[in-house]
Amino acid sequence: MADSLRVLVTGATGFVGQRLVPALVAEGHEVRAMTRRPEEYTGEGQAVGGDVFEPDTLDKALADVDVAYYFVHSLGTKDFERLDAEAARSFATAASSAGVSQIVYLGGLGSDDQVLSPHLRSRREVEKLLGATGVPVTALRAAIVVGHGGISWEITRQLVDKLPAMIAPRWVKTRTQPISLADVVRYLVGVAGNDAAVGRVFEIGGPDQIDYLEMLRVASTVIKGHAPPIVPVPILSPRLSSYWLSLVTDVDTMTARNLVDSMDTEVLVSDHSILDVVPGDPMTYEEAVRRAIEDREAAEA
Secondary structure: OOOOOEEEEOOOOOOOHHHHHHHHHHOOOEEEEEEOOHHHOOOOOEEEEOOOOOHHHHHHHHOOOOEEEEOOOOOOOOOHHHHHHHHHHHHHHHHHHHOOOEEEEEEEOOOOOOOOOHHHHHHHHHHHHHOOOOOOEEEEEEOOEEOOOOHHHHHHHHHHHHOOOEEEEHHHHOEEOOEEHHHHHHHHHHHOOOOOOOOOEEEOOOOOOEEHHHHHHHHHHHHHOOOOOEEEEOOOOHHHHHHHHHHHOOOOHHHHHHHHOOOOOOOOOOOOOHHHHOOOOOOOHHHHHHHHHHHHHHHHO
16 A cells, blocks of 8 residues: 555545545545535545636645546536646646646546547547646546446446337447446555556456447346347437437436447457556456445435
8 A cells, every 4th residue: 555645536526536535535545525615525535625627726725735636527518628628737737836746537448549539539638638747647548437326327227227128329339348436446546656557547447348238238137137128220320329318317418429429439458557556356347237236225225
């Protein structure tokens, strides 16, 4: 374990951030949980106000910080690429001025030689911009993160929960490599202050390389005890797919559209070097689904 560090977690109330903060505290780190409404924060760590779109608020949040985790995106907006780039520039400048030793960023899988969707292209741009002012960046690139409350997982869960059968878009035949939220958090904790991880890019994923069709079938078997009939059709464009998802799930149309645009791109782990830096066997997709369902039931209880 790294020595005790002063850590800032942006997006501390978000899907990943709210799980990461207690994990870092358990490791003995001094954690600041950055949120735009610190007076409403009830989680672990020390609440601190900050907004990446208001650069003047970042100096106090980053003062004396060793490691800063960056979990910011604007997927719910039409202009998310410009907004995310603007936010990353502001944060990188403030982190450099504050003398931060390491920025840890959770980005998206995908090879640089692929034609990336706007969503994945934006994640890659943010990764580069965070390191543009000289602060070493550790980037963890992931595909779908399976965990209670995650947008991509919620789309999967709600589809299989609500539909007895599906006519699905052609992107359901695209392969991907899902990873459990628990493993993402484990990797994020493991790279903090780790000399072997500073300034490096890692690809992270579970052991299963499967298409979205199989993901739906496995999730349905876990949730309902059987897999539904699913028929892929070629006529559902990304725009129509996003409307379909918004009708069936509670994900808003803009977020669904931005995510669907990425689902035509095969994203698989090709570099397993993270296992040398943070050892351990990640969960299978089925195990991740079961954990997500258990966490949802516990939250509702």
